[in-house]
Amino acid sequence: MSKLLEVKDLRVSFHTYNGEVQAVRGVNFHVNKGETLAIVGESGSGKSVTTSAIMGLLPKPQAEIKSGQILFEGEDLVKKSNKEMQKIRGADISMVFQDPMTSLNPTMKVGNQIMEGLIKHQGLSRTEARKKAVELLDQVGIPHPEVRINQYPHQFSGGMRQRVVIAIALACNPKLLIADEPTTALDVTIQAQILELMKDIQKQTESAIIFITHDLGVVANVADRVAVMYAGKIVEMGTVDDIFYDPRHPYTWGLLGSMPTLDSEEEELYAIPGSPPDMLNPPKGDAFAPRNKFALEIDLVKEPPMFQISDTHYAATWLLHEHAPKIEPPASVKKRMEGFAKTGGKA
Amino acid sequence: MVRYVLRRVVYMLITLFIIATLSFFLMKMLPGSPLNAEDKLSEEQKQIVLEKYGLNDPVPVQYVNYLAGLVKGDLGISFAFSNTPVTDILMDRIGPSAQLGAQALVVGTILGVLLGLIAAVFHNGFLDYTSTIIAVIGTSIPNFVFAGILQYFFASELQWFPVALWGDFKHTVLPTMALMIFPMATAARFVRTEMVEVMGSNYIKTARAKGIGEVGIVFKHGLRNALIPLITVIGPMAVSLMTGSMVIEQIFAIPGIGEQFVNSVIMNDYPTIMGTTLLFAALFVAIILIIDLLYGLIDPRIRIGGNNS
Ligand SMILES: Nc1ncnc2c1ncn2[C@@H]1O[C@H](COP(=O)(O)OP(=O)(O)OP(=O)(O)O)[C@@H](O)[C@H]1O
Ligand SMILES: [Mg+2]
Numbered sequence: 001m002s003k004l005l006e007v008k009d010l011r012v013s014f015h016t017y018n019g020e021v022q023a024v025r026g027v028n029f030h031v032n033k034g035e036t037l038a039i040v041g042e043s044g045s046g047k048s049v050t051t052s053a054i055m056g057l058l059p060k061p062q063a064e065i066k067s068g069q070i071l072f073e074g075e076d077l078v079k080k081s082n083k084e085m086q087k088i089r090g091a092d093i094s095m096v097f098q099d100p101m102t103s104l105n106p107t108m109k110v111g112n113q114i115m116e117g118l119i120k121h122q123g124l125s126r127t128e129a130r131k132k133a134v135e136l137l138d139q140v141g142i143p144h145p146e147v148r149i150n151q152y153p154h155q156f157s158g159g160m161r162q163r164v165v166i167a168i169a170l171a172c173n174p175k176l177l178i179a180d181e182p183t184t185a186l187d188v189t190i191q192a193q194i195l196e197l198m199k200d201i202q203k204q205t206e207s208a209i210i211f212i213t214h215d216l217g218v219v220a221n222v223a224d225r226v227a228v229m230y231a232g233k234i235v236e237m238g239t240v241d242d243i244f245y246d247p248r249h250p251y252t253w254g255l256l257g258s259m260p261t262l263d264s265e266e267e268e269l270y271a272i273p274g275s276p277p278d279m280l281n282p283p284k285g286d287a288f289a290p291r292n293k294f295a296l297e298i299d300l301v302k303e304p305p306m307f308q309i310s311d312t313h314y315a316a317t318w319l320l321h322e323h324a325p326k327i328e329p330p331a332s333v334k335k336r337m338e339g340f341a342k343t344g345g346k347a
Numbered sequence: 348m349v350r351y352v353l354r355r356v357v358y359m360l361i362t363l364f365i366i367a368t369l370s371f372f373l374m375k376m377l378p379g380s381p382l383n384a385e386d387k388l389s390e391e392q393k394q395i396v397l398e399k400y401g402l403n404d405p406v407p408v409q410y411v412n413y414l415a416g417l418v419k420g421d422l423g424i425s426f427a428f429s430n431t432p433v434t435d436i437l438m439d440r441i442g443p444s445a446q447l448g449a450q451a452l453v454v455g456t457i458l459g460v461l462l463g464l465i466a467a468v469f470h471n472g473f474l475d476y477t478s479t480i481i482a483v484i485g486t487s488i489p490n491f492v493f494a495g496i497l498q499y500f501f502a503s504e505l506q507w508f509p510v511a512l513w514g515d516f517k518h519t520v521l522p523t524m525a526l527m528i529f530p531m532a533t534a535a536r537f538v539r540t541e542m543v544e545v546m547g548s549n550y551i552k553t554a555r556a557k558g559i560g561e562v563g564i565v566f567k568h569g570l571r572n573a574l575i576p577l578i579t580v581i582g583p584m585a586v587s588l589m590t591g592s593m594v595i596e597q598i599f600a601i602p603g604i605g606e607q608f609v610n611s612v613i614m615n616d617y618p619t620i621m622g623t624t625l626l627f628a629a630l631f632v633a634i635i636l637i638i639d640l641l642y643g644l645i646d647p648r649i650r651i652g653g654n655n656s
Pocket of ligand 1 (some may be wrong): 015022023042044046062111
């Protein structure tokens with residue numbers, strides 16, 4: 001499998017009145033052609049900032065890429081000018097945002113919003129672009145596309161709008177589709193439909209997907225691999241099986257443990273105490289240590305490196321050091337893991 | 348749609364009727380009489396004049412007569428210009444006022460939109476502060492101050508334009524500039540606020556994610572959405588132009604409705620005052636109706652009298 005995207009030691013800071021907010025602090029990951037990588041983590045962990053950096057859409061004066069490379073098909077996107085990025089955005093890499101109610105232009109016909117990218121990137125005539133737009137609407141499951149194409153966003157429901165947003169993102173057959181919590185704003189049945197749609201589309205188009213969410217249930221459903229982010233870093237990374245059956249980082253245990261399941265009449269949820277650190281002054285050592293009941297002394301002093309567990313599985317916790325005490329996940333999380341093993345990840 | 352417009356027109360007529368009634372009785376309650384200025388008139392002569400204008404009738408009769416005249420488009424006869432119907436006076440005077448108002452509205456709005464756009468695009472930069480200062484000055488300093496400044500620099504010192512009076516286009520330049528300050532400043536402030544908000548919205552992010560260039564973002568996606576609500580402030584702008592014209596026309600000695608209105612007030616020329624009030628009111632109500640209809644046409648989210656309502 002060849003790497004489509006490789007992010008190396010990415011660091012992004014925001015310059016604010018209060019000082020420098022270190023939103024992303026040295027992130028490394030890659031996405032292979034055609035696979036789905038899920039990025040999970042609490043609010044504020046830096047998921048959206050990471051994807052904005054890939055898109056070249058970080059807010060202009062405040063944000064700064066302090067270091068790192070974003071290699072897309074071998075070319076470093078960090079070095080590209082805004083003009084060059086415009087050619088890539090919407091063509092090779094496109095994006096689906098969280099809130100479908102506000103991510104479409106209210107005064108532009110839906111068809112025109114889809115056609116815009118086609119005309120710009122593929123040089124289609126308006127007639128050709130219109131034809132393609134009808135096909136796209138059909139592909140994302142919107143009935144009567146020839147009629148719908150001439151309507152405005154307010155004439156669509158939330159789920160339908162997200163389908164339109166997906167159609168816009170798919171218009172130019174991107175190699176990479178970034179979906180930043182595409183289902184969070186939708187109700188549960190619609191969520192499931194949109195996820196199905198995205199899986200279908202991936203089968204048809206073979207584009208790679210970065211899927212951002214804080215819902216692990218969704219992850220099990222769509223992802224091939226998972227990156228768990230905490231306080232601007234990736235703390236654990238592995239295949240879906242690695243993460244669900246053999247999680248190693250206490251933060252991942254916390255995420256799994258706090259995941260509601262169908263038969264949660266059982267024991268108490270293993271919730272993560274406390275709140276994420278202030279990225280204005282990131283803590284010394286392991287950022288998760290203050291919330292981690294398994295924290296070792298070294299956690300407060302020195303940041304853990306990435307330990308390799310297998311070919312695909314990595315985690316940044318001192319618990320994996322050869323001299324560390326052997327600690328098992330909490331019983332409730334273990335039970336959860338066994339449950340996943342039985343149901344194949346479906347919570 | 349047709350029903351909606353008809354209903355609105357009926358409301359408009361009711362509004363005008365109320366304004367006509369109010370201004371009629373207010374005039375009746377005013378102290379003083381149109382004949383005060385002519386103290387030389389004998390008691391007998393005064394009676395003849397009062398009789399001629401129907402001012403000896405009981406007030407309700409006068410009121411009914413006035414309304415009956417209104418329906419026929421007859422605003423009565425001016426006290427000040429003997430035997431001249433008010434309608435004729437207004438028709439005579441509306442030209443310069445309308446021309447100045449239209450010029451000021453069009454030029455002021457265009458400049459204001461540009462200023463606001465520049466301010467928003469260079470958000471929090473030097474150009475933003477400059478244009479904000481211009482806008483604040485424009486909305487807070489009354490336009491007769493500008494009129495004086497303009498007259499001093501461009502007429503008296505530089506002699507580019509005539510100081511006052513009505514003639515060719517050159518005569519309209521300074522009064523237009525004085526009048527347009529307010530609409531310009533209003534539009535600038537409004538467009539800046541709207542545009543900053545629009546540029547931070549999610550659909551602009553979507554457009555950027557599509558790879559659209561900055562120019563397309565600003566004009567195709569941004570400006571259109573920022574301009575639609577501007578229609579709503581055209582009403583207040585129009586009012587400021589109408590009232591502004593009273594002072595400006597006086598300063599520049601322009602034979603317009605505003606100047607006429609001021610003179611009529613000085614001379615207690617009730618029919619002309621009422622006629623002008625009604626004309627302003629009618630214009631204003633009509634502008635509001637047109638704005639509402641336009642809004643429905645331009646903003647796809649508002650469908651007046653659409654499928655269900
Ligand atoms: N424009 C900005 N100015 C200052 N700080 C910012 C800005 N945007 C993001 N941040 C900070 O960067 C950090 C990461 O934010 P980010 O939006 O990436 O979180 P996230 O993981 O996407 O969270 P969520 O799940 O809520 O979307 C946060 O601490 C946030 O406060
Ligand atoms: Mg986010």
